[in-house]
Amino acid sequence: MYDFPILSITWLLPIAGALLITMLPRTQEGMIRAVAAACTLGSLVLSLMVCFGYDPETGGMQMTESIPWIRDLGVNYALGVDGISIPLLLLTNLIGFSAVYASWHTEERVKEFFVLLLLLISGVMGTFIATDLFIFFLFYEVVVIPIYLLVIMFGSSKRVTKEYAGMKLTIYLLIGSAFLLVGLIALFVKGQALLGFPTMDIGTLAGADFPVAFQVFVYCLIAFGFGTLLSMFPFHAWSPDGYAGAPTAVSMIHAGVLKKIGGYGLIRIGLLLLPAGARYIAPLIAILALGNVVYAGIICLAQKDLKYIVGYSSVSHMGYVLLGIASVNLISLNGAVMMMFAHGVMAALFFAMIGNLYHQSHTRNVSDFGGLAHQMPRLAVGFMLAGLASLGLPGTVNFIGEFTIFVGAFGIYNVLTILAISGIVITAVYILRTLGGVLFGPRRSEWDHLQDLHGVDLVPLLVLGAAILIGGILPFTLMDIIQSGVGQLLGQIGPGQIGGIF
Amino acid sequence: MNYHLLGPEIAVATLGLLILAISLLLPSRGKSTAGYLATAGLIAVLMAVIVNFSQEAVFFAGVYQIDRYANYFRILFLTAALLIILMSSRYTSLFGERKSEWFSFMLFATAGMMIMVAAGDLITVYVGLELMTISFYILSAYLLNDHLSAEAGLKYLIIGAFSSAVLLFGMSLVYACSGTTVFTEIYDALRAGPQRPALLAGMVMMIAGLGFKISAVPFHMWTPDIYQGAPTPVTAYLSVASKAAGFAVLVRIFLLAFPAASWDWHLALAVLAALTMVIGNLTALVQTNVKRMLAYSSIAQAGYILVGLIAANTYGLKGLLFYAMLYVFSNVGAFAVTALVEVEEGSTEREAFNGLGRRAPMPAAVLTICMLSLAGIPPMAGFAGKFYLFSGAIQAGYLWLAFIGLLMSMISVYYYLNVAKAMYIGTSRQEGLITLPFPVRTALWICLAGTIFLGVYPGPLSELTELAVQLFSAV
Numbered sequence: 001m002y003d004f005p006i007l008s009i010t011w012l013l014p015i016a017g018a019l020l021i022t023m024l025p026r027t028q029e030g031m032i033r034a035v036a037a038a039c040t041l042g043s044l045v046l047s048l049m050v051c052f053g054y055d056p057e058t059g060g061m062q063m064t065e066s067i068p069w070i071r072d073l074g075v076n077y078a079l080g081v082d083g084i085s086i087p088l089l090l091l092t093n094l095i096g097f098s099a100v101y102a103s104w105h106t107e108e109r110v111k112e113f114f115v116l117l118l119l120l121i122s123g124v125m126g127t128f129i130a131t132d133l134f135i136f137f138l139f140y141e142v143v144v145i146p147i148y149l150l151v152i153m154f155g156s157s158k159r160v161t162k163e164y165a166g167m168k169l170t171i172y173l174l175i176g177s178a179f180l181l182v183g184l185i186a187l188f189v190k191g192q193a194l195l196g197f198p199t200m201d202i203g204t205l206a207g208a209d210f211p212v213a214f215q216v217f218v219y220c221l222i223a224f225g226f227g228t229l230l231s232m233f234p235f236h237a238w239s240p241d242g243y244a245g246a247p248t249a250v251s252m253i254h255a256g257v258l259k260k261i262g263g264y265g266l267i268r269i270g271l272l273l274l275p276a277g278a279r280y281i282a283p284l285i286a287i288l289a290l291g292n293v294v295y296a297g298i299i300c301l302a303q304k305d306l307k308y309i310v311g312y313s314s315v316s317h318m319g320y321v322l323l324g325i326a327s328v329n330l331i332s333l334n335g336a337v338m339m340m341f342a343h344g345v346m347a348a349l350f351f352a353m354i355g356n357l358y359h360q361s362h363t364r365n366v367s368d369f370g371g372l373a374h375q376m377p378r379l380a381v382g383f384m385l386a387g388l389a390s391l392g393l394p395g396t397v398n399f400i401g402e403f404t405i406f407v408g409a410f411g412i413y414n415v416l417t418i419l420a421i422s423g424i425v426i427t428a429v430y431i432l433r434t435l436g437g438v439l440f441g442p443r444r445s446e447w448d449h450l451q452d453l454h455g456v457d458l459v460p461l462l463v464l465g466a467a468i469l470i471g472g473i474l475p476f477t478l479m480d481i482i483q484s485g486v487g488q489l490l491g492q493i494g495p496g497q498i499g500g501i502f
Numbered sequence: 503m504n505y506h507l508l509g510p511e512i513a514v515a516t517l518g519l520l521i522l523a524i525s526l527l528l529p530s531r532g533k534s535t536a537g538y539l540a541t542a543g544l545i546a547v548l549m550a551v552i553v554n555f556s557q558e559a560v561f562f563a564g565v566y567q568i569d570r571y572a573n574y575f576r577i578l579f580l581t582a583a584l585l586i587i588l589m590s591s592r593y594t595s596l597f598g599e600r601k602s603e604w605f606s607f608m609l610f611a612t613a614g615m616m617i618m619v620a621a622g623d624l625i626t627v628y629v630g631l632e633l634m635t636i637s638f639y640i641l642s643a644y645l646l647n648d649h650l651s652a653e654a655g656l657k658y659l660i661i662g663a664f665s666s667a668v669l670l671f672g673m674s675l676v677y678a679c680s681g682t683t684v685f686t687e688i689y690d691a692l693r694a695g696p697q698r699p700a701l702l703a704g705m706v707m708m709i710a711g712l713g714f715k716i717s718a719v720p721f722h723m724w725t726p727d728i729y730q731g732a733p734t735p736v737t738a739y740l741s742v743a744s745k746a747a748g749f750a751v752l753v754r755i756f757l758l759a760f761p762a763a764s765w766d767w768h769l770a771l772a773v774l775a776a777l778t779m780v781i782g783n784l785t786a787l788v789q790t791n792v793k794r795m796l797a798y799s800s801i802a803q804a805g806y807i808l809v810g811l812i813a814a815n816t817y818g819l820k821g822l823l824f825y826a827m828l829y830v831f832s833n834v835g836a837f838a839v840t841a842l843v844e845v846e847e848g849s850t851e852r853e854a855f856n857g858l859g860r861r862a863p864m865p866a867a868v869l870t871i872c873m874l875s876l877a878g879i880p881p882m883a884g885f886a887g888k889f890y891l892f893s894g895a896i897q898a899g900y901l902w903l904a905f906i907g908l909l910m911s912m913i914s915v916y917y918y919l920n921v922a923k924a925m926y927i928g929t930s931r932q933e934g935l936i937t938l939p940f941p942v943r944t945a946l947w948i949c950l951a952g953t954i955f956l957g958v959y960p961g962p963l964s965e966l967t968e969l970a971v972q973l974f975s976a977v
Contacts (some may be wrong), residue, residue, distance in 0.1 A: 174912040355540040
């Protein structure tokens, strides 16, 4: 417990940095980078303090802040963290900090780049700590526009142009959020009718006894909105193109944390406010999850571009998260939250390594490379670490997530779970084949000019790599926190029967 | 009688006449004086209205009503007029010798709007409306040597006169059915009397006449041509203030004069609003001229605002007032940057915006943020406005309308972002920074601050709108 508004400071630091950078002259590029690095480091330290200051014994929302904001809508500027939001807050800051270093070599329009990047990081953080629906949505959509501008200004055009990628990503997410917004307003209006006073506080709204038919309807809306963000099959098409067009830092943040807002929303808003609706739709979500795991996995086998491989693989892995959410029990939800954390650090590390390689070689085709471990041993370590985490090797944090999800889901959907486990095999095929092709084999002299990771380039590898290994070997701290959050949530919604839609 | 409450209208009209006189008497037609005088005068009047916000009075047996609702809109018009005069400090050089009269007509239009919103009977509404519209006929054609501007003026004159005739005919039918032109008396007369087809026809015609002013589909046909042809500051004023005045009158008449029983106009308006949102947004998608695109976008915005009247509950009406106010900041901001580009590049095609992000970073940022506000992206003001409007709609049972509105506003992001794309990754033929005159810079900062502040902290304005709509809580 701290006696200063730690959460506000955490999300405001990057904003302050962005404001500071707008005032710096354009030519002071070193200074601009330093400010960005300092702000994200500050946020990272603060979020670690949140993580260790949180008391899982007591549970519930802690370090709360609340200021009345819009009286007649019942909106409060309310922040707080519980076991579900802490891992994601930590994840955001791990990746945000690494993303600044991964884009250290940005040369053009440095000022605009870091201003937008800091706004983006700040917005993502806000969604995980807001406990008021209105404030949540405010943060949720803030992120869309910096991403668009970052993609079109700093992205790369390969299979699709960056303009196309940026617009596709933006429109997909915004259409999804239109449905989400209708759902949230409906929740607000109905909540006001049931409770007798307007409120946007998630905890208070959870106390309203929404009729089942209403819950199903609204859950459909928000599952569409959050599902699009989570790249739920069949609304995933924006994701590979978007990542391919985006600059490294955006790919890292997008695949690493932004998608997780979808999963977080499905749990925090979907499950907590609309438990009956969530359970009713759950089997459908589980089937779509299988679509993610298997369909995207198979597409991945045919990809040649490194970014597309990681892009489709991230769609595929989100299937596990969805399966965990659709099973609605303690173990599976623990796994889903853990998996979101694990996938985040892994995907971010992957994109950081690809970004570094692409920056020097200007190609991302697997077939163009070979034997890179000779020239770039450290980069190879990064690739291997991310790759092995991706296929869920024990000892990495991803193993903990996937294993827990499968254990939790098996009791509910036996057949679907077994089919989903096949995803691990598919992942192993494309990941090992790619890593083998890129890193190993005979030395190729055309890549002798490539420089291995050195200096600041090592930061993403060290930070994210450490997170993967520490999380994999010592998962207890994080798991205890997650369990306290999920346990409390399940206690609040009470028991219920899954299914009904079929 | 607190006749000093009529002061603002009198002051604005006098100021207009004064500037007209000055332009005849002073050397070089008082070009430099007129602008300062108009600005200072408007600021003074605005302060007076804000100070007297809560004072209410009824004049001449209900013909003229100064209430909080009227005061809210007076603040809106005065703010809009001020911003427009500030933003056009460079643009007015295009008017040459006729610059100072331009300020006069702006002030006359403002006076007309202020009369409209305070009017308590149909005739007064009409007088205010005509004062406003006739000023706009002249203003739209103000670039005499530009054939597009001349065409805009003529078109506006013909179609505007036609729509005024329709409106007046509708009013006369209402008078025939109720025997009075004062709103409150119409209400009493109609509540007692039987249902009559003539009344229905009158109401439909009034919707058509006022629908023209707010450019709701299917009465929107004039909008693109006139918005594109008229001088950019005039277009900006037309889109924010004339539209707001139309809405203010529509709300007052339909909620205070026509009892709900006489005809269920909600559904008819809901269909119009849905059409307006869909057609406005979809047509805007294919525009390549930014001014014309903003014209279609303003049609779409009219659709969103109309939702507030259809909901006719506290959230909806507050949303209507809130949205009208934020629309002033966001839309004037967008037009201010467009005017800047027009003066600089001589064109408002999208290509003219290429490279603006490098040549003028601050205006480019303002345009991006203002357009995102129009699209309803948080944390900009447009989001808070739409939240009120569509909360009202869902509360009143118009879920489908909220669906269409929110979906369309997300689609609108596409055409707004296309302009942002041109500004940030397009390459310009010209190099070097664009310098901004002080008044334009001030206007841009006010628009930016208003757009962001109202979005992040809508509380204060929302409380002001609450006071303004108390008038309708009895209905």
